[in-house]
Amino acid sequence: VPPPTSPRSHCARRTTFPRGHCGEASEPLARQNGGGGAGLRWGLAPGVAALAPWVPVVGLEIHAQISSNSKLFSGSQVQFAAPPNSLVSFFDASLPGTLPVLNRRCVEAAVMTGLALNCSINKKSLFDRKHYFYADLPAGYQITQQRVPIAVNGSLSYSLCIDNKMSQMVTKTVRIKQIQLEQDSGKSLHDDSRSQTLVDLNRAGVGLMEVVMEPDMCCGEEAAAAVRELQLILQTLGSSQAIMAEGQLRVDANVSVHHPGEPYGVRTEVKNINSIRFLAKAIDYEIQRQIEELENGGTILNETRAFDSKLGCTVPMRDKEGMQDYRFMPEPNLPPLILYDTKSLPANVNHQQVVNIDWIHERLPDLPSAKRAKLVELYGILPEHSFTLVNEDGLTEFFENVLKQTQMKPKKVIGWILNDLLSYLKQHSCTVKESPVSSVLLADLLNLLEKKEISASAAKQVFEELWKGEGKTPLEIVKEKQLQLIEDREELEQICQAVIDEHEKEVMAIKAGNQKIVNKLIGLVQRATQGRSNPVLVKQILEKKLSE
């Protein structure tokens, strides 16, 4: 049985089903498939009588490190990469006699995030202890919010492009079950050769926001898009820098499969995913693994698996002896966290001691979705373009800077930004900030093009030169390589005549009525002039000559 095709093809079909479109059986689609063809669903092989399709179910648990100066319950510093155990207070090391003191900035970060994700903010939330033994958790428990978290019942909208082209985007929503504040643990470095674990508590006690998403997604692509959007939102709010590579955003995926109409299958948890790309891969691999296992008569264990990025597969993690019993209990050292809004704000209160939800709401910055809508409205670009602009760090700014310095219309400029600049950046793995072509240089180039001093193909040649970063201006390059458009009409006429003379067959075809061949002649003239002729003018001259 040949393996199913890549998931993209099935996602391309439905956009109207709220979820489960990846595997939902449906008559029209089955008829479309006929004997199997494009748009295979999970588990269906081409040419085989349809096996019952599978519905994958994907839920995510995301931990985002709060961007703050100090930790959640202590005054030690939050910093990536510092000498081991240098950012640790007595409380973080769990020495007796220490108590947690809540950091207001962390509360504000959680409220901002909750508001941005359309959650209800709980005006009273509680802290709990979650007990388990591990070397990097010195207290033997983690302070979290299990019973009543700070925010609940939100939603996150994200977009997917269908068919792997940027031409069609569809919006999906995933429900946010809750957001809770909790402590991060320290870091363990396993030294298997000496049979020991080295522990660094710098990260122990750093504030985390755990964002729990309902299992509304059905494949790796959806999960990746949702996480990317969440990342953008967190970065826009400033509540977390959400850099996955630095462990500021950690994603665990819960994956299961079932047949339509049947109850959900056993789920596995996939951990150790270090990038958004790997997230999609890990989820898709796990879905496939579960389907194959079940179709071969096996069962799925409720276990935790780690994603091995080198092998591209998930492997069982060391067995944790079945389900953990966390013995949740209220944190006895912390009273309930009370939040206020403008109505409930008590008079004569110390502002430092109060978090006002309305105050935070009024100061929320423009979220990515609002930014994209503004770009589309202001500049008349396509929604897909706005996605790429907002997705790429610094690209919107670059685009707007070019616009300020050129007469060229935004709809034309965007082509240069997305097709030329961005593809060069991607090819050379550069960020926008590292671009050898600045917005000033690009604007200069586009002005030359707009003023018709060079042709479009010449402009591309100039761009390639600019990319070398040798410090030359577009005008200098044009002069150096003699790329200016030929102004002399007589010269152009001579070249056109020469092309006509050398291509009798084509000329006869044109005179016989095949007008399309004119384009071939135009191309030949372009080649003869090394891209220095204005195609519109050339066409005029050719047509005039051919009609004589």
Added chain:
Amino acid sequence: MWCRQARGSVPRRLAAGGGRALAGPSQGAVSGELLRHLEHLALVDFRDREGVERLRGAIRFADRLREVNTDGVEPMDSVLEDRCLYLREDDVTEGNCTKELLNNAREKVEEYFVAPPGILCCPECDLQLVSHNSLFSVR
């Protein structure tokens, strides 16, 4: 743990500590599986006769709470529930005491604490569990 309306509603005989325990679901029966589970969670080895008897006694003692009628009473989970949760400014005021912290460590490697490998969880492992005798000082 006291209920909020405890004053006057705790029967005198309980307060005196002489009451008979109500027949709760445990009834002193402690299965081997429960013992293993508790040892696993607490990392304490108490499966000898004395340990099990102590455990039974502790359960009997705690079961006496069931004699109090708590219908319609909101559980209180902290005596601090009507206090204000103090919010701290986001300033760096602590840390930078690596040497002091590592002074407490029996073993260290450069500036790291050293711990045994793996997850400390199974009584079946040859990890040394703490004996209950050293934990409970007074009966």
